Amino acid sequence: MIEFDSPLALATLVVPFVVALALLAARRPPLASTGTLEVWREVSAEAAVQPRRRGAPPLSAWALIAGLCAASLALAGPRLPSARNAPWRVVVDRSPSMYERDGGGTRLDRALATLREQVPTSLEYVAASADFATAAFSEFPEEWRRAPAGDWREPDWSALDDVGVLWLTDTASRAPERASLIAVGRDSASSVRPQLRRFVLDPVLDPTPLGRAVLAWAEARGYERATDARPVALSVLLATSGAERPMRCEGGAWTLSGSARRLEVPLDAPSEALLSTEDGALVLARPGRWDVGLLPGCRLEGDDLAFALDVAGKLDRAAVGYEDSTPLSAPTIALGSPAPPSRPQRSYAALLATLSALLAGLSLALRERGA
Amino acid sequence: MRAEDGLVPADSARVEFSTEFHARLERFVARARSRASREDGRRGAARGQGVELEGHRPYRAGEDLRDLDWELLARLGQPWVRVRRAEQGERLAVVLDTSASMGVGAPSKLQLAAEVALALSCASLANGGRSLLLAHGEGGRVENFSLRSANARAASIAWMEKRMARGAGRLGDLLSDPGLRRAHRVVVLGDLMDAEPAEVLTLAGWGRRVEVVQILAERELAPQVTGGVEWVDPEVGASLQLAVGERALREYGHALDTRLERWRTACRGRGQVHRLARSDAAFEDVAGALEP
Structure with missing residues (x-):
């Protein structure tokens, strides 16, 4: 299918059409009513006069019309569609995690919806696993929406990091350098950003069991306590509002008791209660931040080490990449350049303009010769 | 202009009488009356008053x-x-061809025919005669108007103004009207290109005089076209595209003369009158040439 740089210019095709109509009308002889038509018939029958043939417009007129058509097409700038719209190659991650239903539909469904919203151009789809890839499909195969049988693992993204390639995944083990990325999932962006190994701990919490556990975890993981305003991976802050209440929280080998503020669950970001009682959360985690309701003075009874390990596990899972990470339901989109054109962009406007000029000249020449 | 139904309308299908025409008609009638009086006087002086009285x-x-x-x-x-005898008894019948081809010309052939018909009938009325006007009307049926008194003159003009050049009414239908049998004088006005002289001349005889006025438009009598032209018969819509040159015009003129000569010869042979008129001629000239 031919495409045009200026489709509106095609409206100028009406000009040769009008010219053709005018020429045809001009070729039609004038009408004259008469009561002596029979006399004229008699004359015509005697071959004194030849019945006039209703001739088509002369060659020069046709050449002129063709030239005008060519000029109109040249104005519109025709070209082959492949010259501009090379398709993106979408590499679909079909590993099991893509079929997790943690945000309404599978992650693949959400990723596809995001893809179609963000990249409404022509696409071709390839499903890839760690060591193989399927053939390309011009339409997304609907059966890919169901979890595949067999051992599908996260693709080897390093082999797929190229211009015009778009990764469709829920998480990627590395950030693309040349490829584009649409990732929708729980950990979607965590692993594709540089880790910020800095944290903030509310000094008030330092002497508390939780504060001590955080400091121990940070030391073990190599996290640096921030002393300036630069971004951090995690901020652990004591809640400053909320009604105080007595609390008692039990772990497997430890018991925490004292008083705590009632924490309000934020509505605008995913959150998770890291420590909680039946009466509500004691520590509420959300991306990049812990809100702590435990007030200084609470006591830890039982195994201190078990408590620290429990807290460290939660920190390991949640703290990484929370800083400026995306909410669970939002996609990560990093679109680079589309695929380079498969062949150089080629316009036929110049060719048509030349043809138009040639036809105009031909029309003049034919007219001179009376054709 | 090309009509949507494929037929080419004639140049003017209607009959219209201007104020100037009315004045000219009055003058024509007055002259006719005056001439009739003079001729009666001469006839009376020559033959004696009692002959015509x-x-x-x-x-x-x-x-x-x-x-x-x-x-x-x-x-x-x-x-x-x-x-006098003429005043008392002249019965004039005017047959008016109103087929679509009568709309050809500027002014149209029908316009001249209508003017001549009115002039003749009004002159006859002024001289004591009476007239019967015959023409095709709505739906192709024959319509007539009897002009017997000066009071009916306005009505006769109105009747004439309702004539339109349309259809392909047959002249034979008009010529077979029984009113013509009672007329002393029958004037037939039309182009008569699709009629035969014998068809008209059957009316002649038995004290009845027939006067044929063949009216043709300028483009029919002397076409001034060269090159391509599409002739169209407004009666049936038939057309003929021709490349007309000088030779074709000569041949056309010859063929037309042949047809007209047939009419002249036929009328002369029966002692009747034939006149040829161009549609842009003055009605006084045409009617004056007929007036007895």
């Missing part, structure tokens, strides 16, 4: 005083005028 009637204001019977005036003290 049929009777008397009371004088009407404005009448030619030469018609006044002075003897009766002296004897009775009342003005009476002589009634």
Whole structure:
């Protein structure tokens, strides 16, 4: 299918059409009513006069019309569609995690919806696993929406990091350098950003069991306590509002008791209660931040080490990449350049303009010769 | 202009009488009356008054005083005028071809025919005669108007103004009207290109005079076209595209003359009158050439 740089210019095709109509009308002889038509018939029958043939417009007129058509097409700038719209190659991650239903539909469904919203151009789809890839499909195969049988693992993204390639995944083990990325999932962006190994701990919490556990975890993981305003991976802050209440929280080998503020669950970001009682959360985690309701003075009874390990596990899972990470339901989109054109962009406007000029000249020449 | 139904409308299908025409008609009628009086006078002087005299009637204001019977005036003290044979008995019938081809020309052939018809009938009325006008009307049926008195003149003009050049009404339908059998004089006005002389001349004889006026438009009598032209018959829509050159025009003129000559010869052979008129001629000239 031919495409045009200026489709509106095609409206100028009406000009040769009008010219053709005018020429045809001009070729039609004038009408004259008469009561002596029979006399004229008699004359015509005697071959004194030849019945006039209703001739088509002369060659020069046709050449002129063709030239005008060519000029109109040249104005519109025709070209082959492949010259501009090379398709993106979408590499679909079909590993099991893509079929997790943690945000309404599978992650693949959400990723596809995001893809179609963000990249409404022509696409071709390839499903890839760690060591193989399927053939390309011009339409997304609907059966890919169901979890595949067999051992599908996260693709080897390093082999797929190229211009015009778009990764469709829920998480990627590395950030693309040349490829584009649409990732929708729980950990979607965590692993594709540089880790910020800095944290903030509310000094008030330092002497508390939780504060001590955080400091121990940070030391073990190599996290640096921030002393300036630069971004951090995690901020652990004591809640400053909320009604105080007595609390008692039990772990497997430890018991925490004292008083705590009632924490309000934020509505605008995913959150998770890291420590909680039946009466509500004691520590509420959300991306990049812990809100702590435990007030200084609470006591830890039982195994201190078990408590620290429990807290460290939660920190390991949640703290990484929370800083400026995306909410669970939002996609990560990093679109680079589309695929380079498969062949150089080629316009036929110049060719048509030349043809138009040639036809105009031909029309003049034919007219001179009376054709 | 090309009509949507494929037919080419004639140049003017209607009959219209201008104010100037009415004035010219009055003058024509007055001259006709005056001439008739003079001729009657000459005939009376030559043959004696008693030959043409049929009777008397009371004088009407404005009448030619030469018609006044002075003897009766002296004897009775009342003005009476002589009634001649023509006044008493001339029955004129005018057959008007209103087929679509009569709309050709500027002015149209029908316009001239209508003017001539009115002039003849009004002149006849002024001379004491009466007229029957015949033409095709709505739906191709034959319509007539009888002009017997001066009071009916306006109505006759209105009747004539309703004539339109349309359809392909057959002249034979008009010629077979029984009213024509009672006429002393029948004037046939039309282009008569699709009629035969014999068809018209059957009316002649038995004291009935037939006068044929063949009216053609300028483009029919002397076409001034060269190059391509599409001739269209407005009656049936038939057309013929021709490349017309000088030779074709000569051949056309010859063929047309042949047809007209057939009419002239046929009428002359039967002692009847044939006239050829161009549609842009003055009605006075055409009617004057017919007026007895």
